[in-house]
Amino acid sequence: MESAGSSVMFAGKKLKVREVDNFDFSQVRLVFFAASPAVSRSFAPKAIAAGCAVIDLSGALDGATALVPEANGERITELAQPALITSPSAGAVALAVALAPLKGLLDIERVQVNACLAVSEQGREAVSELARQTAELLNARPLEPRFFDRQVAFNLLPQSAVW
Template identity: 55%
Template sequence: MSKTLDIAVIGATGTVGEALVQLLEEREFPVGSLHLLAGGDSAGQAVPFRGKNLRVRELAGFDFAQVQLAFFAAGEEVSRQCALQAHGAGCSVIDLSGALEHGLPIVPEANGELLGGATAPFLLVSPAPVATALAAVLAPLRTSLGLRRITLNAVLSVSSLGRAGVTELARQTTELLNMRPLEPQQFDRQVAFNVLAQAGALGEGGHAKVELQIARDLKRVLAVDGLKVSVSCAVAPVFFGDSLAVSLELDAPVDLPEITRLLEQQSGIELVEQGDYPTVVGDAVGQDELYVGRLRIGMDDPAELNLCIASDNVRKGSSLNAVQIGELLIKHYL
C-alpha cells in the first residue's frame, strides 16, 4: 500500500481504541496524519504510535474534513452524535459501537465483497465482537453447510463494558479478597467470583440489547435466506475474551471430516485437536486467530453441528476487524 490516509480514531484512550492504534502500527497501516480524539478527562492524555507519544485531542469541534477515514470506538452516544457529522464532511466512517443500524456491517472474511457495491464516503459498521467471530468461522463453511438455524450461547468478559468493566472486576475482586463490603457500580450485582445470566440492559421481548445486536449482525453479514438465530449472553469474571458455544441446524447430515478440512485450510482460524478445547486465557487473548474446537455431531440429530470458539473480543472481535475493513478500503476503494 503506497497510498496514505489521514485518519481519526475516536475513543483512542479506551480498551478498543488503544488496541486499534496498536494494530495500525503493527500492521503498518498507511497512515498519513493520525488524529487521536476523545472527550472529557481523556483529552490531553498521550498514546504511543510509531515511536512518538501523540496527544489525545478534544473531540468537540474537530473538523472531520481534515481526514479521509474515521474509526469510532467511543461508544454508542458519541457515534450517534458525531459519526453522521463525519460522514457528511466527506469522511468514510467505520463504527465499532453498534449505534449505526443503517451502516453496512462488514466482516472481511465473510462479506468483504459488499464494499464493491458501496460508494465513498463509506458508512460501515464493524459488528458486535461475538457476531464478528462467529461469522468469520462460518464463512468458509457457508456454501456447504446449508444453514437453517444458529443457537448461540456466549459467555462475555467484563471488557464488553470497556475499561470500566475491567476496572470494576479488579475492584470487586480486591474488595472481596480483603473481606470488605462490596457495592457493585458498573454491573447490577457482584460479578467477581460469579456468573451473570444477563449481559446489560434489556430490549424488546426480554432479550438483552447485545443479544439483539448479535442476532441482527449475524443475519446481515451471513445473508442466508430464512436463517433463524437465537442468542443468549452471560457475563463471567474474566477480563478479556469471549467463549462461544454454538449449535448449528443444517439441511443435511453433518460431514464432519469435510467441515474439519475446510476449517483447517482457513487462515485466521486455529482448529484445536479433538480431545482438547480452546480457552480465552492461554489461547485467544492477545491473538489475532479464532480458536475453534469440540466439533461434534448432535446427540439426537445428524444434521446438527456443535462447536465452541474462543476469541479476543477487544483485539480480533473489534479492533482487528475494523482495521481489516480499512485495509480493504484503501487497497480497492479509496
C-alpha cells in the first residue's frame, strides 16, 4: 500500500502505518477501511471472518449497511455481528442529516436532489486525472480521458449512478 511506512497522528501520538497484507485481524475488534475499493474488497472479508466489525469508506462492499449516526445511528444495535457498515456519499450524508429532524414529524414519501459532487470522492487517481485534464486543456493539447470515460475538467456531468 502507498501509505505503508508513513506516520499519522492519533490521540496525540505518532503512529506508523503498516502493510495490511500480513495484519492479524484477530487482534482488533473494529477496522476502518479508508482506502481504495480494491483494498476494501480484498481485506474486509478477512477482517469480518476474524470477527471484526468493519466500517468501509469506499462504498465498494455489497451487503454493507449505510449508517449516518445523526440520522439512523440507532440501527447499529440491530446489525448482525460482526457488522459491515458503509458510510454513504457526502451528498447522501448531508441529505440524511438535514432530513433527520423531520423523522416522525412528516410523512416524507419522496425527496429529489441535485448534487454537485467532488471528483475527489472517486479517490487519488480521479484527482490526478482531473489535474492532467486541466493541464492538457489549458495548454491546448488534445484530451484523452483515462480514469473517467469523458472530460471532467471544467465540466459538470449529469450522473445517476456510480461511475
